[in-house]
Every structure is written in structure tokens, then in C-alpha cells.
Amino acid sequence: MASSKILSRKMIKLLSPTPSSLRQHKLSFMDCINLPQYSPAAFLYPKPQNHTKTQISQILENSLSKVLSSYYPFAGRIKDNNTYVDCDNTGVEYLNVKIDCSMSEILNNPSIDVADIVFQKDLPWCSSLNRSPLVVQLSHFDCGGIALGVCLSHKIVDGYCVAKFISDWATTARHVDFKPSTNFNASTFFPLMEGAPNIMSINTSPQSQRYVSRTYNFSSSNLERLKKSITGVQNPTRVEVATSLIHKCGAIASMKNLGSFKPSLISQVINLRPLIPLDTIGNATCIYSTIAMTENEIELSNYVAQIQKVKQQVRNELKNLDTDQIVPYTLGKMKGIVDMMEKDIFDIYLSTSVFNFGLYSKTNFGWGKPIKVPHIKYPMKKNIILFDDPSEEGIDAQITLTEDEMSIFQEDKELLEFASPIVQSTK
The missing domain is CATH 3.30.559.10 (Chloramphenicol acetyltransferase-like domain)
Incomplete structure (x- = not known):
């Protein structure tokens, strides 16, 4: 060291x-x-x-x-x-x-x-x-x-x-x-309210299993190929298809590890800007979830369609709210997810994206762009974080799973068809 x-x-x-x-x-x-x-x-x-x-x-x-x-x-x-x-x-x-x-x-x-x-x-x-x-x-x-x-x-x-x-x-x-x-x-x-659950505390509770993180790159060309493989869905985004493939491969690894399919839930976030001004500094996100109850529902086209539908529904509902209704709405969404988590019915994944935030192009202090924005391992269970890659056209995805599931996940042929394990290099 x-x-x-x-x-x-x-x-x-x-x-x-x-x-x-x-x-x-x-x-x-x-x-x-x-x-x-x-x-x-x-x-x-x-x-x-x-x-x-x-x-x-x-x-x-x-x-x-x-x-x-x-x-x-x-x-x-x-x-x-x-x-x-x-x-x-x-x-x-x-x-x-x-x-x-x-x-x-x-x-x-x-x-x-x-x-x-x-x-x-x-x-x-x-x-x-x-x-x-x-x-x-x-x-x-x-x-x-x-x-x-x-x-x-x-x-x-x-x-x-x-x-x-x-x-x-x-x-x-x-x-x-x-x-x-x-x-x-x-x-x-977002004025203070009583009775808000702490969703983060659930996923950072004491862990009985060892969790490991791996990072994969989805190049721009591979993302385009992946998008073209999706049927029945209009204009899927790069984040939607990458998230869906990672989720599918993670669910398959979990199923092989457990011996049977366990219903799966991913919580994701929506930025509440520009519902509020873009220069508002603070936390301003709404959590929503997508669920796969059967193996068929984790298939890529099915899951991308569900992500699009749920995300658009939440956006439409938020758009029609008065400002003073945003907090109760967000609180309701969070409580619903927490309630499902506490029942221990689902395989829980938390997913977030900082893709397209300009972490390379907008961080020139006078001596050029960074050659690498390394991904810092996040100590959370079943976690997916999506970042810009250095080209800012592809996606780097950091995935955290149990050690047993990761050993299966990293051998998934469909994953490796579209994503490459990252080997750090300055060249």
C-alpha cells in the first residue's frame, strides 16, 4: 500500500x-x-x-x-x-x-x-x-x-x-x-414533517453476508446495440437499458444462488429539478420503485417498459402537484417502499445515476480534464451506481452484490456481451 x-x-x-x-x-x-x-x-x-x-x-x-x-x-x-x-x-x-x-x-x-x-x-x-x-x-x-x-x-x-x-x-x-x-x-x-422513515438506514443495517463491488463499462456503441435489442419500447434511454440489464443479471445470479426466483424490487430516484429551480442547493429527489414478481418480468424489454411507465407516471403526478404537495407525495412514495422492504418479500436493489452530470468535461481547473474519475466503493447492499465514462458517451456502472452472487454475476454471458469489466489504466 x-x-x-x-x-x-x-x-x-x-x-x-x-x-x-x-x-x-x-x-x-x-x-x-x-x-x-x-x-x-x-x-x-x-x-x-x-x-x-x-x-x-x-x-x-x-x-x-x-x-x-x-x-x-x-x-x-x-x-x-x-x-x-x-x-x-x-x-x-x-x-x-x-x-x-x-x-x-x-x-x-x-x-x-x-x-x-x-x-x-x-x-x-x-x-x-x-x-x-x-x-x-x-x-x-x-x-x-x-x-x-x-x-x-x-x-x-x-x-x-x-x-x-x-x-x-x-x-x-x-x-x-x-x-x-x-x-x-x-x-x-420542502418544510420539515414528522414521521419520515429513513430509507437509507434499512440498507446500511448490519450485514450477515460479505458484499463486494465490481465496475463495468458500457461503451457508447454497446449501449446502442443494447437499445436496438429492446422491442416494443419507444426510445429507451441509456440509463434505462443499462439498469435493466444489470438488474436482470443480478436477479439471475440471486436465483441461481438461492435455487429459486425471489421477487425483485429496485428503488430509483428522480431529480425534482426543474420542478423547483435548477440552482436550488440541497437534497431534492423523489424515490420510486419497479418490481419484478416473476422471471418473465426481468426480461429486458418487459423491464425497460415498466421502468419507463413508472417513471413517466411519477413525473406526470409530480408535474400536477402544487409545491406544498410535493413533500406529502414524496413521503408517501418513501413509506410505500420502506413497507415493502420491511416485509422481506423482495430482493432489494438501490439504484442511482450521476450519469450526464459532466464529471469530466466540467471539472477543468485550468490544467485540463481529469483522466479518471474513480468510483469509490459504496458500503451498501445490492447497490447500482451509474457514472459517466471518460468519453461521457458511455456508462460506467458500479455494482455491489453478495460475494456468492457476484461470482455468478461476473460470468453472465449476456452481461459480458454488452459490458466490459474495468481494468484501471492511465493510458
Whole structure:
């Protein structure tokens, strides 16, 4: 394992301190039902040709200070009652770290978890209470390559906001006059309510089995072939067909492992923007589910059709709601899924997509796009996360299953016809 040395540790303050009128940022209903865990993102860049190590860190520090004036709750503290952020200008944790190996040694070794290298030890997915909601680590490899590790609290942002913040930070680094558009007013759309179930806690309950993660790439051409294989469905999306194939192969692996078919449920999320403004910062998603009760229903065309139907139904229902009806509607959807989970009838999968968020094209801080946005293993049961691949035309899918199921899943011929196991490489 590569060792690291902290070169410096500091708090990055806001360039323009938060006014007293904004001192208390109220969390919304959507924020409060999420665990206060850090959601990690990492960006690996080849050796910058026109910047020294000192210049790189100075650019990041200065632009972070500036962008935080628009993202001021990130420099505050989430209080123990989880209902607000004290925007006290404490600042953001920022580390400069030296890694005693080349970047290629990390990327070309599938046994090494990148999270162990480019973040503070044990930081990803741990609690963000009583510390900076945002933690940044700049890592310098022996080869001159750099990694930017960013951990943001899921208590105050969703995946859309993580991507928007990093994009705005990168744009701020390149353009002196840029000012991000942000509104920390999600609580006006999603006021607090009593009795909300915590869906995340169910899937992070103590595990009796060992779970493992694997990542597969669906190239743009393979996604097009997969879409053409779907019959009776109009214009299936890349996310729909990739999710359906992964689910089918996962259900088959589960059936072979158990000896019989178990009904299967996938919960997925819909971004509530632009139902609310695109610059709304906070958690703003609605959960919906699709179910396969029989083997026939996991067949690709059948399942893609069901995903489309359920997703469109939820979108139509949301579109016809008044703003004050969104929270009760979302709460009802969540309770329905939680009730089904608690009955232990279904094989449960959680699926989310950060595909098409511009994690490569929008994260140029002045020294080019990252060569890799590595996927940090998520400690959840039966989990599917879809990302952009470096081309931003294909999909990288990280799948977490039980160890026994994964041994079957990774040999599935239909999966391997359209998806390739990822072997990390800088070339």
C-alpha cells in the first residue's frame, strides 16, 4: 500500500464572510431524511505542464475561498439536532498531501481502493456531524500527477449539487469574474414533517453476508446495440437499458444462488429539478420503485417498459402537484417502499445515476480534464451506481452484490456481451 504524508492542513475561509442574516441555514425535509454521511468524489489529473505544485494549490485555495461565498453553508457546521447549519464562517478543511508512488501504480492495481489514497483515512461515508461539511484533499503523486478528493455531506446536498459545486469551483478557478447561481432555500419547498422513515438506514443495517463491488463499462456503441435489442419500447434511454440489464443479471445470479426466483424490487430516484429551480442547493429527489414478481418480468424489454411507465407516471403526478404537495407525495412514495422492504418479500436493489452530470468535461481547473474519475466503493447492499465514462458517451456502472452472487454475476454471458469489466489504466 502506498504511504502518504500530510504537507499542510488548513481551514479555507470565505472570501466574503456570510452576513448575520444568513447565519442559520434551515435544512429541508429532504435533507433531514438523509444520513449525515460524506459523499466522496475524486478527480485524477496527469501532470500539469504549466503549473508548479505551489501554483496548483494556490489556484485551488483561492478559487475555493471565492466559490464558498456562494456556497456558504459548506463552511459552517451541521448541528446535532440536524435541523440547521450554523453558517459561522469556520471554514472548510483543506489538506495538501504527498503520495509516495506514481498514479499509474494506483490505477493499474485493482486490489487498491483509490479512496484509501486520495481521502483522509476512513472519511468517505463516515458522519459529517460536528465537522466541516466539506473536506478537500489535494494529493501529489511522484509522477507529477494530482488527485483532487472532495467529500461533501449528504445531509445538505444530493449528487446533482455535488456535481454543480465542483463545476462552479472549476469555472471560478478559470474565470475571475464568474459568480455561481445558488439558492439555499430548499426548506421553503420542502418544510420539515414528522414521521419520515429513513430509507437509507434499512440498507446500511448490519450485514450477515460479505458484499463486494465490481465496475463495468458500457461503451457508447454497446449501449446502442443494447437499445436496438429492446422491442416494443419507444426510445429507451441509456440509463434505462443499462439498469435493466444489470438488474436482470443480478436477479439471475440471486436465483441461481438461492435455487429459486425471489421477487425483485429496485428503488430509483428522480431529480425534482426543474420542478423547483435548477440552482436550488440541497437534497431534492423523489424515490420510486419497479418490481419484478416473476422471471418473465426481468426480461429486458418487459423491464425497460415498466421502468419507463413508472417513471413517466411519477413525473406526470409530480408535474400536477402544487409545491406544498410535493413533500406529502414524496413521503408517501418513501413509506410505500420502506413497507415493502420491511416485509422481506423482495430482493432489494438501490439504484442511482450521476450519469450526464459532466464529471469530466466540467471539472477543468485550468490544467485540463481529469483522466479518471474513480468510483469509490459504496458500503451498501445490492447497490447500482451509474457514472459517466471518460468519453461521457458511455456508462460506467458500479455494482455491489453478495460475494456468492457476484461470482455468478461476473460470468453472465449476456452481461459480458454488452459490458466490459474495468481494468484501471492511465493510458
